[in-house]
Amino acid sequence: MRRFLMPVLILAFTAPALMALWQKQDLPDLLAAFADSGELLQGCGDVPEAIALAEELRDRALRIERYMQSIDDRKAELANAEATLRARLRELKAQKSGLQSRRQGTTSDVRADIERLVALYDQMKPAEAAAVLTNLPADFAAEILIRVRPEAGARIIAAVEPRQAALLTAQMGARSVRKQ
Template sequence: MSRSILPLLALTFSIPAAAMLWQSQDLSRVFAAFAAPSGLLQGCGDVPEAVALAEELRDRALRIERYMASIDARKEELVEAETTLRQRLSELKAQKGGTRLRRDTASEAVRQDIDRLVAVYDQMKPAEAAAVLTNLPADFAAEILMRVRPETGARIIASVEPRQAALLTAQMGARSVRKQ
């Protein structure tokens, strides 16, 4: 019995809704507020509750407008801040690239200087090179010995006194371990 009532109720509610839609093809008018803000108090000016309600609604509308204006201002500030940050980021990236280029250039110059120095030690007699290397700091002397040709390095180490040769060899081994 209850199943036969459901279609009847649906038909009862849908016919007036369809008739209303058919008569007023403009749906926005159906859902729009019926009272315009200026005519909100028309005929109700003597009712204090209505006047108070209308003033409160007007105040709320003003607060909402101010709040929306502040949101728009904040949006503009955020857009400006984002633009500034993007510009600063691109400047920093350019500086980073310049710094990297200068560092790479300086590293390349140091490498070239070391290569020239190694070439000088490669050309020296082993006994003369050994005499100079024993007066250099051990880590620097080990670096030079690591870069000269192996035959030249072996002759230089053979020309150094045993205690100094052991120290240079240990420095060379420590340098290899540090690089790993």
């Protein structure tokens, strides 16, 4: 008799749950319906197993309800965090594009200044350009010599003292090696 009673009880309790799921009802509402022990125990108040089972079902339904609420709370927290992160990402992208545009503007200004300097040294007499370049830092002077016309650069280096010309030539070679 006992073996027959347990499957019947299981079927009696799971059939409404399966029907509700099949009809796409909300699971917490379904469990809350089972949690009302007054209806469950109607006519079974004298069976201790039924009372214990009803209490356990009620406790499980309450735990599930609390768990579902905590999941909903976490979903809301995650949505807020995601929105905050997306806003921060948009802000950072805007800052990055602003920096890039400023950097490009600065780079183009520097290139224009260097081109003016190179044009200036191209127009100078080789002896005058050599006198000025020997007083500049070697790496800067080498950069200018690399950018001037080859004929003008050759005349300027010829006008420089041999030791200084060797230093400038070494700097020009080192610059070319660094770019590779």
